[in-house]
Amino acid sequence: DDPKSRVLLALRAVIKCIEEYKLQKEYSLGPLQKRVSELNPKDADYRVFLMSLKAGGVALNLTVASHVFLMDPWWNPAVENQAQDRIHRIGQFKTIKSTRFVIKGTVEERILQLQQKKQLVFEGTVGDSPDAMSKLTEADLKFLF
Structure with missing residues (x-):
């Protein structure tokens, strides 16, 4: 290498x-x-x-x-x-x-959670995984929007 x-x-x-x-x-x-x-x-x-x-x-x-x-x-x-x-x-x-x-207990962990939720929204709306949106709670959607 x-x-x-x-x-x-x-x-x-x-x-x-x-x-x-x-x-x-x-x-x-x-x-x-x-x-x-x-x-x-x-x-x-x-x-x-x-x-x-x-x-x-x-x-x-x-x-x-x-x-x-x-x-x-x-x-x-x-x-x-x-x-x-x-x-x-x-x-x-x-x-x-x-x-x-990622440093544990920092805002970075929160950002990664946000990324995961955004990825689920993308996969459920634009991507080819319609069941991805079902993994999000109402609280998740309120958090994102």
Whole structure:
């Protein structure tokens, strides 16, 4: 396994805390893809590529990576899914691993609960799982809406 094949997805405030090499939404797509391509050389002296979830969710090909670390949960699970999908692209031949960090007893746990409920609403309305909505209580729906 290539030790450089790691991508961390986090909020920018967290990136500032663990900054080694970062990519933020302020970059236009050209410079953004150039920085991503810098991950490829064998002689690169860094192993971690940090980016915000929003930057990680745009037209990038990150097949050089094989491991995504989600440092902060996002309110909308689709944002996280889209960012993770940057390494699930045509040309990816490695097994992909995704690791989520959650601190017990924090707002992060509440956000994950919210994500799960939103995912059930999506699956029940747009997805192909009509019984998903039956898993939500009236209190869940009031919480979401």
